Amino acid sequence: MIHLENVHKAFANGHAALAGVDLEIARGEVFGIIGRSGAGKSTLVRLLNGLERPTAGKVEIDGIALDGLSGEGLRALRRRVGMIFQNFGLLGSRTIFDNVALPLRIAGADKARIAARVPELLARVGLADHRAKYPAQLSGGQKQRVGIARALATDPDILLCDEATSALDPETTRSILALLGDLNRELGLTIVLITHEMEVVRQVCDRVAVLHAGRVVEAGSVADVFLRPRAAETRALIDEDGEDARPLAFDGPLARLTLQGDAVLQPVLTRIARETGTDFVILDGRIGRLRDASFGQLTLGLSGGNTEAALAALRQHGEVAA
Amino acid sequence: MSGWFANVDWSEIGQACLDTLAMLGGSLLLTLALGLPLGVLLFLTSPGQVWQNRVVSGGLALAVNLLRSVPFIILLIVMIPLTVLLAGTSLGVAGAIPPLVVGAAPFFARLVETALREVDRNTIEAVQAMGATTRDLVFRALLPEALPGILAGATVTAIALVSFTAMAGAVGAGGLGDLAIRFGYQRFQTDVMLVTVALLLVLVQLLQMAGDRLVRHFTRR
Numbered sequence: 202m203i204h205l206e207n208v209h210k211a212f213a214n215g216h217a218a219l220a221g222v223d224l225e226i227a228r229g230e231v232f233g234i235i236g237r238s239g240a241g242k243s244t245l246v247r248l249l250n251g252l253e254r255p256t257a258g259k260v261e262i263d264g265i266a267l268d269g270l271s272g273e274g275l276r277a278l279r280r281r282v283g284m285i286f287q288n289f290g291l292l293g294s295r296t297i298f299d300n301v302a303l304p305l306r307i308a309g310a311d312k313a314r315i316a317a318r319v320p321e322l323l324a325r326v327g328l329a330d331h332r333a334k335y336p337a338q339l340s341g342g343q344k345q346r347v348g349i350a351r352a353l354a355t356d357p358d359i360l361l362c363d364e365a366t367s368a369l370d371p372e373t374t375r376s377i378l379a380l381l382g383d384l385n386r387e388l389g390l391t392i393v394l395i396t397h398e399m400e401v402v403r404q405v406c407d408r409v410a411v412l413h414a415g416r417v418v419e420a421g422s423v424a425d426v427f428l429r430p431r432a433a434e435t436r437a438l439i440d441e442d443g444e445d446a447r448p449l450a451f452d453g454p455l456a457r458l459t460l461q462g463d464a465v466l467q468p469v470l471t472r473i474a475r476e477t478g479t480d481f482v483i484l485d486g487r488i489g490r491l492r493d494a495s496f497g498q499l500t501l502g503l504s505g506g507n508t509e510a511a512l513a514a515l516r517q518h519g520e521v522a523a
Numbered sequence: 524m525s526g527w528f529a530n531v532d533w534s535e536i537g538q539a540c541l542d543t544l545a546m547l548g549g550s551l552l553l554t555l556a557l558g559l560p561l562g563v564l565l566f567l568t569s570p571g572q573v574w575q576n577r578v579v580s581g582g583l584a585l586a587v588n589l590l591r592s593v594p595f596i597i598l599l600i601v602m603i604p605l606t607v608l609l610a611g612t613s614l615g616v617a618g619a620i621p622p623l624v625v626g627a628a629p630f631f632a633r634l635v636e637t638a639l640r641e642v643d644r645n646t647i648e649a650v651q652a653m654g655a656t657t658r659d660l661v662f663r664a665l666l667p668e669a670l671p672g673i674l675a676g677a678t679v680t681a682i683a684l685v686s687f688t689a690m691a692g693a694v695g696a697g698g699l700g701d702l703a704i705r706f707g708y709q710r711f712q713t714d715v716m717l718v719t720v721a722l723l724l725v726l727v728q729l730l731q732m733a734g735d736r737l738v739r740h741f742t743r744r
Contacts, residue, residue: 250652276654283652290649293743294667303663304653335743348649355653 202228202391203249203359208258210244210415218244219255220415226408228358231385231392231492233402233423235438236412242395245412246361249393250282251275262359280308283352287364289344291336297323297347298332304354322350326380342373349380353388360384362394366401378405382492399438403427403491411435423491428459428498449484451502456512460497460519470501473514478506530712535702540722543698545616546688547726550623551681558628558680559673561587562635563661569636573657587629595626595687599694619696623687631680638672639665671742678734682727689723699723 203226210219218241226232236242247253248260251267260267262278270278291300301319310318323329326346336344345365352360362381366374382405384390396402402409402423409427410420411434418432430436460469465488470481482502489496497519503511515521565587567573568580593601602622603613610617642665650664666673689700699719707716 247648252648252651276656279652279654284649286645286649288643288645290643290645290647292646292650292664292668294670294741303650307650307653307655307659307663337744351649351653361652 202226202263203393204259204261205248206259206261208245208248208255208260210241210248210253211256217415219248222258222412222415222417224410224417224420226391226393228391229385229389230407231382231394231405233406233409234393234395234412235397235399235402235409236395236434237397237438240412241415242397242412243363246284246363246393246395249359249361250279250284280304280355281357282359282361283355283357284361284363285345285348285352285365287367289336289341289348289368291344291347291351293336295335296332297328297334297336297339300336300347301350301354304351308355318354322353325353326350340373341369342377345369345373345377346380349377349384353384357390359391359393362392362396364396365394367396367398371400374401375404381405399427399441403489405492407492411438424461424494424496427491428461428496451482451484454503454508454512455484455523456501456503456515457522458497458499458501458515458519459522460499462494464518465495465497467518469515469518473511474506477508477511477514479508479511480504480506528714528718530706530710530714531718536699536718536722539697539699539702539719542616542696543685543688543700543723543726546619546623546691546696546698547681547684549616549620550627550684550688551677553620553624554627554631554680554684555677557624558631559635561628561632562639563665565632565636566639566665567657567661573651573660587632590625590629591633595622595690596693598622598626599691614695615697619688619691619698623684623691626687627680627684630683631676634676634679635669635673638669638676641672642668671738674734674737674741678731678738681730681734685723685727685730 203224205222205224208219208222209217211217222245234242234245244253248255248267249262251270254268262282265278267278292303295303298319301322302315305315305318320329320332323332326349328343328346328350331339331343336347339347348365366377369377378401381392381394385392394401394406406423408421409423410417411426411432412418413434419426419430419435426435427439430439474480482504483499484502485500487498512521561583565580565583568576568583590598599622602625606613606618606621609621612618646664646668647660650660655663688696688698689703692698692701693704699722703716703719706712707719
């Protein structure tokens with residue numbers, strides 16, 4: 202649905218924000234783009250609705266090349282691509298109702314349609330009672346919900362999220378991400394989300410690309426990238442996600458066990474310990490969810506018994522790396 | 524009482540008040556009407572905005588700075604031929620309005636531009652991302668969002684115009700400034716000076732209060 206080919210973007214001051222990006226984003230997926238500030242994420246997401254133009258390369262949405270668009274063609278495309286922002290981008294001088302109605306008014310919708318559609322959108326994001334308020338009277342999470350309602354007003358196929366939760370506290374972030382996940386499932390909305398937080402990618406994304414210095418250094422399913430990172434930049438981002446990168450010293454054989462799906466809920470370690478006589482020391486570990494799937498990843502020290510047999514048994518439940 | 528204000532001719536003061544108000548009203552209206560679009564243009568052509576254009580923006584900035592750096596009293600004199608062309612005379616209320624507008628409109632345009640710069644970058648992008656035309660962007664987003672700042676700028680401009688009208692009085696425009704100079708200053712009639720300055724002060728106070736009220740009315744925080 203979204204296709205980027207060898208996209209470059211250099212600014213007038215000579216700074217190269219993007220240096221050859223290829224990306225393929227499928228209809229109906231939640232696609233994360235993660236990277237540090239300055240990696241080019243904001244520029245990349247703005248190419249997808251023509252707020253920025255590439256200096257070279259191809260950007261296509263549903264086969265339509267964006268660089269050929271201007272005037273009415275570009276405005277028509279923008280009505281199909283909603284966008285939400287870190288600072289929400291609401292109009293402080295307008296009520297919540299008028300903020301959500303704005304894209305409809307710009308698209309030339311009549312009064313009856315606006316009067317029907319806006320309450321529907323506000324109800325969808327849980328703000329039905331706030332229509333007459335002004336943005337300054339709302340909390341950050343509520344403001345982002347208004348932003349989402351406004352972005353959905355013209356029934357877009359794609360929603361772009363520019364650090365949409367970076368200004369929010371962790372609890373509000375979770376509720377906004379849950380809303381985005383619901384919209385993706387219920388409306389089949391394709392979501393492209395940029396963030397610098399691995400936590401955001403883990404909670405809501407299906408696939409992810411890691412952007413570093415204007416290039417995609419790694420891309421794939423969130424489980425692959427998160428559990429089996431290949432690029433050093435990806436590992437660094439994961440380590441920042443509440444992990445201590447320094448392993449504990451253990452005198453004996455080590456195994457890194459990765460479990461996904463049902464295996465996470467099986468009593469794997471105790472069963473193998475009973476069967477082989479090998480005891481396990483847990484040196485590092487994390488257990489949790491990637492969007493809706495469960496995962497566990499443990500670094501184990503093996504002690505006593507038949508360690509070879511224990512390693513073989515571990516391999517039957519998940520991946521083992523030494 | 525009459526002993527204290529022996530030199531004050533109250534009917535002349537009344538006429539001067541009316542002249543000052545007429546000059547202020549006429550020039551303020553035209554200043555706002557010219558300065559607002561000029562300020563919007565300064566903003567839209569500046570780097571990073573929808574009509575960014577180095578030549579237009581640089582040219583406008585130079586013209587604005589040029590007009591703002593000419594002392595108003597000089598502007599009054601250099602403009603006389605143009606004033607006669609526009610107003611038919613360089614004297615009286617009508618003759619004062621063209622130089623007042625030329626002096627104040629660039630100043631107001633800068634204040635409008637500054638107010639527009641205060642509009643959040645994400646807000647502008649959000650409206651563009653909806654598929655807005657530049658016209659939509661200006662009338663549905665930029666001007667409503669910047670309205671409190673623009674009104675505050677209009678207040679400052681109106682007060683600057685009050686002092687400009689006093690200066691215009693020195694070259695035959697009439698009004699309270701003219702009385703202050705001719706009688707208060709040149710004939711040492713301190714009482715006339717006091718009355719005119721007090722009236723100008725009342726005018727400035729009223730303008731500031733009205734401006735503050737408008738700004739408050741349109742601020743949603």
